[in-house]
Amino acid sequence: MHFHADAHVHSKYSRASSKNSDIEHIAVWARKKGIAVIGTGDFTHPAWLAEIKEKLIPAKEPGLFRLRPEFQKRVDAISPAACLANPVRFILEVEISTIYKKWDRARKIHHLTFVPDLQTADKLMESLSKFGNIVSDGRPILRLDSRNLLEIVLESEPHSYLIPAHIWTPWFAALGSKSGFDSVDTCYGDLAQYVFAVETGLSSTPYQTSMRIRRRGLRGKPQAMPRISTTLPCSRRQKPARALPVQLSFTPRGANIIWMVTAIAVFASRRKRLELTMGFVRFAVRRLP
Ligand SMILES: [Zn+2]
Numbered sequence: 001m002h003f004h005a006d007a008h009v010h011s012k013y014s015r016a017s018s019k020n021s022d023i024e025h026i027a028v029w030a031r032k033k034g035i036a037v038i039g040t041g042d043f044t045h046p047a048w049l050a051e052i053k054e055k056l057i058p059a060k061e062p063g064l065f066r067l068r069p070e071f072q073k074r075v076d077a078i079s080p081a082a083c084l085a086n087p088v089r090f091i092l093e094v095e096i097s098t099i100y101k102k103w104d105r106a107r108k109i110h111h112l113t114f115v116p117d118l119q120t121a122d123k124l125m126e127s128l129s130k131f132g133n134i135v136s137d138g139r140p141i142l143r144l145d146s147r148n149l150l151e152i153v154l155e156s157e158p159h160s161y162l163i164p165a166h167i168w169t170p171w172f173a174a175l176g177s178k179s180g181f182d183s184v185d186t187c188y189g190d191l192a193q194y195v196f197a198v199e200t201g202l203s204s205t206p207y208q209t210s211m212r213i214r215r216r217g218l219r220g221k222p223q224a225m226p227r228i229s230t231t232l233p234c235s236r237r238q239k240p241a242r243a244l245p246v247q248l249s250f251t252p253r254g255a256n257i258i259w260m261v262t263a264i265a266v267f268a269s270r271r272k273r274l275e276l277t278m279g280f281v282r283f284a285v286r287r288l289p
Pocket residue numbers: 095110165166172
């Protein structure tokens with residue numbers, strides 16, 4: 001069994017995002033596209049987090065959320081009949097922009113972070129508010145070293161994760177040529193071992209990303225990397241399924257929401273079996289040929 005996930009979304013509170021990017025519209029468009037698990041985006045923004053709390057409740061799958069019944073009815077009313085059977089789950093996700101100086105160069109790097117529950121979202125919002133204005137934009141800009149952001153995320157809860165965003169973008173990425181680093185290890189320092197995946201973005205295929213990262217001498221061998229959306233194998237059993245590939249699924253078209261699409265590359269040599277996020281999002285990946 002496989003499902004489609006989009007782990008990088010923005011709400012109406014992020015710059016350059018659609019004003020329609022509210023919970024209901026995100027749910028409807030996820031349904032139309034067959035996306036089973038979608039990021040909430042922007043959970044560190046207080047107004048958006050309030051909307052998340054108003055409209056979502058924990059799903060039976062740990063770490064995931066679903067619409068409250070009254071909002072589910074609204075979404076059903078505006079969903080095409082053919083999509084009504086498609087369930088949608090949300091995962092608490094935010095993109096964070098860090099801007100800081102390291103080794104005499106300005107560094108501007110975007111990161112995706114995920115937390116398993118609303119208490120941790122509150123906690124992280126509070127911690128990060130000390131480093132910048134989290135109200136002005138759904139994608140907050142913080143004066144914080146990438147390594148220190150990762151530390152704060154990891155300490156917030158054992159199931160919190162960080163994935164470097166769109167790693168090849170020149171100006172705002174961990175491996176960006178203009179304001180990034182030459183390797184994920186250099187960017188995250190002694191905590192790089194906890195970075196088990198990267199987002200390829202739209203500027204390279206999974207294979208290209210794999211090759212480029214290897215050339216840059218990153219420890220570990222990056223693994224399966226779809227782009228556009230991410231297709232994950234899943235299992236409802238307690239133990240993660242083994243040796244299942246991740247594949248490119250489809251290209252979204254015609255959305256009136258600006259979708260920040262994502263792709264994930266996994267460094268399987270760092271964790272042979274991964275449990276990405278929680279609940280039924282349990283999966284393992286195998287090395288691509
Ligand atoms: Zn970004």
